[in-house]
Amino acid sequence: MSRAETSRRGSRPGRAGIRDVAAAAGVSITTVSDALNGKGRLPDATRRHVREVADRLGYRPSAAARTLRTGKSGLIGLTVTTYGDEPFTFTEFAYFAEMARAATSAALARGYALVILPATSRHDVWSNVALDGTVVIDPSDQDPVVSELVRQGLPVVSDGRPAGSLPVTAWVDNDHEAAVLGILDHLAGAGARRIGLLTGTSTDTYTHLSTTAYLRWCERVGQDPVYEAYPAHDPCAGAVAADRLLARPDRPDAVYGLFDPNGTDLLAAARRYGLRVPDDLLLVCCSESTVYANTEPPITTLSLKPRRIGTAVVQLLIDAIEGVDSDRPVEQVIPTELIVRTSSQRRPPRTTVSPPRSPEGA
Amino acid sequence: MSRAETSRRGSRPGRAGIRDVAAAAGVSITTVSDALNGKGRLPDATRRHVREVADRLGYRPSAAARTLRTGKSGLIGLTVTTYGDEPFTFTEFAYFAEMARAATSAALARGYALVILPATSRHDVWSNVALDGTVVIDPSDQDPVVSELVRQGLPVVSDGRPAGSLPVTAWVDNDHEAAVLGILDHLAGAGARRIGLLTGTSTDTYTHLSTTAYLRWCERVGQDPVYEAYPAHDPCAGAVAADRLLARPDRPDAVYGLFDPNGTDLLAAARRYGLRVPDDLLLVCCSESTVYANTEPPITTLSLKPRRIGTAVVQLLIDAIEGVDSDRPVEQVIPTELIVRTSSQRRPPRTTVSPPRSPEGA
DNA sequence: CATTCCTATGATGGGCCCACGACACCCACG
DNA sequence: CGTGGGTGTCGTGGGCCCATCATAGGAATG
Numbered sequence: 001m002s003r004a005e006t007s008r009r010g011s012r013p014g015r016a017g018i019r020d021v022a023a024a025a026g027v028s029i030t031t032v033s034d035a036l037n038g039k040g041r042l043p044d045a046t047r048r049h050v051r052e053v054a055d056r057l058g059y060r061p062s063a064a065a066r067t068l069r070t071g072k073s074g075l076i077g078l079t080v081t082t083y084g085d086e087p088f089t090f091t092e093f094a095y096f097a098e099m100a101r102a103a104t105s106a107a108l109a110r111g112y113a114l115v116i117l118p119a120t121s122r123h124d125v126w127s128n129v130a131l132d133g134t135v136v137i138d139p140s141d142q143d144p145v146v147s148e149l150v151r152q153g154l155p156v157v158s159d160g161r162p163a164g165s166l167p168v169t170a171w172v173d174n175d176h177e178a179a180v181l182g183i184l185d186h187l188a189g190a191g192a193r194r195i196g197l198l199t200g201t202s203t204d205t206y207t208h209l210s211t212t213a214y215l216r217w218c219e220r221v222g223q224d225p226v227y228e229a230y231p232a233h234d235p236c237a238g239a240v241a242a243d244r245l246l247a248r249p250d251r252p253d254a255v256y257g258l259f260d261p262n263g264t265d266l267l268a269a270a271r272r273y274g275l276r277v278p279d280d281l282l283l284v285c286c287s288e289s290t291v292y293a294n295t296e297p298p299i300t301t302l303s304l305k306p307r308r309i310g311t312a313v314v315q316l317l318i319d320a321i322e323g324v325d326s327d328r329p330v331e332q333v334i335p336t337e338l339i340v341r342t343s344s345q346r347r348p349p350r351t352t353v354s355p356p357r358s359p360e361g362a
Numbered sequence: 363m364s365r366a367e368t369s370r371r372g373s374r375p376g377r378a379g380i381r382d383v384a385a386a387a388g389v390s391i392t393t394v395s396d397a398l399n400g401k402g403r404l405p406d407a408t409r410r411h412v413r414e415v416a417d418r419l420g421y422r423p424s425a426a427a428r429t430l431r432t433g434k435s436g437l438i439g440l441t442v443t444t445y446g447d448e449p450f451t452f453t454e455f456a457y458f459a460e461m462a463r464a465a466t467s468a469a470l471a472r473g474y475a476l477v478i479l480p481a482t483s484r485h486d487v488w489s490n491v492a493l494d495g496t497v498v499i500d501p502s503d504q505d506p507v508v509s510e511l512v513r514q515g516l517p518v519v520s521d522g523r524p525a526g527s528l529p530v531t532a533w534v535d536n537d538h539e540a541a542v543l544g545i546l547d548h549l550a551g552a553g554a555r556r557i558g559l560l561t562g563t564s565t566d567t568y569t570h571l572s573t574t575a576y577l578r579w580c581e582r583v584g585q586d587p588v589y590e591a592y593p594a595h596d597p598c599a600g601a602v603a604a605d606r607l608l609a610r611p612d613r614p615d616a617v618y619g620l621f622d623p624n625g626t627d628l629l630a631a632a633r634r635y636g637l638r639v640p641d642d643l644l645l646v647c648c649s650e651s652t653v654y655a656n657t658e659p660p661i662t663t664l665s666l667k668p669r670r671i672g673t674a675v676v677q678l679l680i681d682a683i684e685g686v687d688s689d690r691p692v693e694q695v696i697p698t699e700l701i702v703r704t705s706s707q708r709r710p711p712r713t714t715v716s717p718p719r720s721p722e723g724a
Numbered sequence: 725c726a727t728t729c730c731t732a733t734g735a736t737g738g739g740c741c742c743a744c745g746a747c748a749c750c751c752a753c754g
Numbered sequence: 755c756g757t758g759g760g761t762g763t764c765g766t767g768g769g770c771c772c773a774t775c776a777t778a779g780g781a782a783t784g
Contacts, residue, residue, distance in 0.1 A: 015514065018773060028732050033774060041729070058513070063492040064435065065772035067426035068737050074490045075477070097459045104478050111484065113491055115437070116466050116476045128436045129475050130425040152377070152422070235652050261653065268656035290597050291623065291653055294630040380739055390766045395740060402741095404764070427738035430771050725784100732779075737772105745766075753758085 077134035102310030170330035196252030200232035254282035439496035464672030558614030562594035616644035
């Protein structure tokens, strides 16, 4: 008792510690800890009493102390590869936002919180936060951050299969090749003779796999590749590239755009050149945005299902953190979804009033 | 020495502690701490030596221990008000994504990281993470989370001026009333006779202030209010509400939409009713999205400048955390920006080829 | 006296910081 | 010339932050 009182002397009065609760409840510190954590075997009366006193004092266990003692912080890092100055590309692509949202939700449901930590963060920030594990979006070949984390023995789960020999704990990805091949077949089936590609200049896996798949498809069907690449992080460059693609002498009669804004960019470019969509030009782009349901015409989009990916990634990571031996495979391929709209159909199925934005969720 | 060795006995060999470094460098723990943190007065030789040994052992100070000792975690909460099941509305509105991005960037630059903590998080998650302060986006009148945080003595800075008597440390906001009045004047100046509003049913400050400003403007100029309200978190409801607004017998000849997707929704609805924009219907919506630069026609948007807000909020919060007495005012009003495009001008200034997406940044 | 229950004590986790101690050096005084 | 006090520089010890857990101890009951 007297020990508890004296030891609190130097403390700020704002927050009550476990000692204060113990003193106020007339029990020992252990009893308080056990009572609040549901451990040990205590009479219900004691348990209730302690809880009551703790509530009255507004007691909140110190997260730092608990973390130090238990070695678990309940914190998961969310790392995004970055382009340019800005720490990450949340905005440009609705994908990241959706994925982060689902990941946050899934983490929360299991008692974890997400910490946003761009890969380019100052090192002192990284080392200043106690993480139980990390989600990495689109890790680059030799990402030093990931290596460091793995070396520390922290579980790392990546969105996108790791390039090279990056030793991640698990990964979740789409089958980008299959998705691209599916779209090209879809466009060819709608009558396209020369399909163009709007792609990126960066070296990430998504861009690489998609472009490669396109080139192989061209080779297989005997079409000359028609594509423009631009730095995907620069929205203006996208509009310019779309324009260039349609200005070419070997102008394609169908285009697939790998990035979210490509749809409106291509539509705008088509208008500039007097091309009607879908009559003169078939259009598909990869996007999670619902605006494409209401453009004129509505544009066919490929969804990478970021919600499912975000959820899966977090589940895998928390399984690894907690040592749960779930039956989830550590390498998951999430199927993509092609949302077919007017822009990729030579004969629109119905010319009646288009329904207001369908609930293409989950 | 021997004490250090014995004390390490039970530890996992994976991570080196400060004790290990001290032993390996042949100095005391304090010296290691001082050398690595640039404190105390040590000869450069010692400092270098310690740093070298620490590097060799791959020493990383335990964030948990440091937090416990110093009382600072370097972590800032980012709380978003939520609608429905999903923990927060990152996607629906590019605003949040932009704001979060800027906030992350600003926090990082000052050595802090952001933790995503929706207001509806399980309480145990909240209390399980040591925060130095919190950013709250659009706090509701009597947000229990905010009250709790303030009661704990944590600084809280809100995006959006706090409703009621919420005792936040500081806040940053736009002048929503002025923005709405500006838009209405802009539309009236372009020839609008009856201006409609697409608004939300939720009780947040933004919706409330904007709607009120609209009603007052109507009263002032003697126009009957023409508006439709819908639950802003439901994208389908937005399309329906846009349709309803244009189907009314007292159909407006200009509409301002308070939410991001309203632009495409209204455009689609206008097409359904054969209304030409801007000839038959003037359109403005509040959005951070660049797609409106390339729609047909391009749509005038109001930007709330989320980047500036996100940055300002974080600066204020960190100032409060660190007790810095900066000259920043604790109540900041960030000016909005009206990006005038074709949709709100009766006589388009130029009918030539529209430039590809202007770089409306910062 | 033995067996249940419950509670108290103390060690532990790892880094930070206050208050000193050791040591070198210089000057002055005896 | 020797020694004590003054002044500095470096470096060390131990306590502290706070909750958790293992183990030992005590009270009550059969």
